[in-house]
Every structure is written in C-alpha cells, then in structure tokens.
Amino acid sequence: MKNLIIIGARGYGREVCGLAKQCPGYNTEYMIKGFLDDKLDALDGFDNYPEIISSVENYAIQENDVFVCALGSVQWKKHYVEIILSKGGRFINLIHPTVIFTSNVTIGNGLIIFMYSNISNDCIIDDFVTIQGFVAIGHDSKIGKWSHVNAYSFMGGYAILEEEVCLNTRSTILPHITIRKGATVGAASLVIKNVKENSTVFGVPAKRIEF
Template sequence: MKNLIIVGARGFGREVYDLATQCSGFNLEYVIKGFLDDKADALDGFENYPPIISSVEDYKIQENDVFVCALGTVKWKKHYAELIQAKGGKFINLIHPSTKLNTNAVVGTGLLVFMYANISNDCIIEDFVTIQGYVGLGHDTKIHKWAHLSSYSFTGGFVILEEEVTLNTRATVLPHVVVRKGATVGACSMVIKNVKENTTVFGVPAKKLDF
C-alpha cells in the first residue's frame, strides 16, 4: 500500500483531497498520508482533512510515498513538482472514475483529472496536466506538460496546447488552433487563431491583453 501525499493544502489542495478519495485506488492502492505546504496553518478552520506533515523543502521522502501536485498555478505546480522529483519522489495519476478515456487516448504521469472530463479519440496528454471537471477535449488534441484546463473548457479536434498553457473556465479553442508555450486564455473566451508564446488572450474572439 502506497502513502499518497498531496503537495499544496490551500483551496485546490482540498479539492484534490476529495478527488483522491473518489478514485478507484483509494484504500486499495494508496491511503492519504497528508499534505505538504509551506504555510503550516493553511488548514486552520477547516475540518475533516488529513494533516499538513511538513513543507516541501523540509520533507524527507519515505519508501512507500507517492505524490500528486495540487497547485492551481502552472508556475508553482512546476516548481514544487520538480523539487519533489529532485528528491526522488514519484508521482501518480488521479483520474476520476467518471472520466471518459476514448479509443487510443494516451496519458502521462502526474495527471489530475476531475469528474466528467471527456478525453476523445487519439488525444495525447503529457505529464503533470490538470484537467478540471466537465472539460471536453476533441479528437487528436495534444496537451503538453504542465498545462492547466479549468472547468468546462473545450478544445476542438487537432488542437495543440504547448507546455505551461492555462485555459480558464469555459474557454473554447477551435479546431486546429495552436496555443503556444506559457499562454493564458481568459474565462469564457473563444480562440479562433494561434496564440503566441507567453501572451494572455481574452474575449470573443480572443484578443491579446496588454498589462
């Protein structure tokens, strides 16, 4: 039996805790040992959660430990997952049993996939991608490492999301569009053409925002 440790005990970490309890491996392949978080009081005022064991930096990995990274911001997800990997830690997938994985869909390691996500035919999902509830991925979508897809976002067929892309709630990316590395698509936006690296787009149709 493995001991699952959730990296991050803030709001998203609490959601990932519930995801972990709802997956088929709970109490069969793993038990939940607790959280790692630099903020030792992050769970103060919240009941019915396992404890914060340590900060990420101070934690010494044990033989049966496995990890998931419950950080909603791509930058920090990557930072802390790489810290755990550098210590020799191993990550697992949490994929909700209501998720639909269609024919030839391929998934990597360290994924978080929430309820009623639909991963269509021949999709490729690389490591450490987060797919929140009710996301729809059209056939032949390719999602590169570290991407984060918020609830109800959608990609058409043959979409490519490069590394570290964020789709916010109800964002839609039309077929054959490429969203380049580090780009962010705002909530309720519709992307009809390729998005440049490290840019933020918003609106219908989505246009670049300058900050």
C-alpha cells in the same frame, strides 16, 4: 499500500483530497498521508482533512510515498514538482471514475483529471497536466506538459496546447488552433487563431491583452 501526499493544502488541495477519495485506488492502492505546504495553518478552521506534514522544501521522502501536486498555478506546480522529483519522489495519476477516454488516448504521469471530462480518440495528454471537471477535448488534440485546463473548457479536434499553458474556465479553442508555450487564455474566451508564446488572450473572439 502507498502513502499519497498532496502538494498544496489550500482550497485546491482540499478539492484534490476529495478527488483522491473518489478514485478507485483509495484505500486499496494508496491511503492519504497528508499535505505538504509552507503555510502550516492553511487548514485551520477546516475539519476532516489529513495533517500538513511539512513544507515541500523540508520534507524527507519515505519509502512508500507517492505524490500529486494540487497547485492551480502552472509555474508553481512546475516549481514544486521539480523539487520532489529532484529528491527521487514518484507521482501518480488521480483520474475520477466518470472520466471518459475514447480509443487510443495516450496519457502521461502526475495527471489530475476531475469528474465528467471527456477525452476523445487519439489524444495525447503529457505529464503533470491538470484537467478540471466537465472539460471536453476533441479528437487528435494534444496537451503539453504542466498545462492546466479549467472547468467547462472545450478543445476542438487537432487543437494543441504546448507546455505550461493555462485555459481558464469555459475557454473554447476551435479545431486546429495552437496555443503556444506559456500562454494563458482568459475565462469564457473564444480562441479562433493561434496564440503566441507567453501571451495572454481574452474575449470573444480572444485578443491579446497586456498587464
């Protein structure tokens, strides 16, 4: 039996804890050992959750430990995952049993995929990708490492997300569109042309915005 440790004990960490209990491996392949978070009082006022064991930086990995990273920020997810990897930690996938994979889907390691998402045929999902609930990914699409796809988003056939992309809630990416590395798509946006690296787009149709 593996001991699952969730990186992040804030709101999203609590959601991922719930997902872990709904996945087929719960109490057969793994039990939930607890959270890693530097905010040791993050669960104060919340009942029925495992304890916060330590911060990521101070945690000493044990023999049967496995990990998932429950951080909604692409940059912080990458940061903390790389700390655990540098210590020899191993990550698993948490995929809700209602997720539909059509034929020839290739998936990586360290994935988190929530309920009722539909991943069509011949898609490629790279390592440490997070897919929230009710996402639809069209055939032959690719999602690069570290990317985060929020709830109710849609990607048309042959769409590409490069590494470290964030699609916010209800984003729509038309077929054959590429979102370059590090880009962010705002909530409820409609992307009709390629998005440049490290840029943020928003609106219908989506246009680049500056902060």
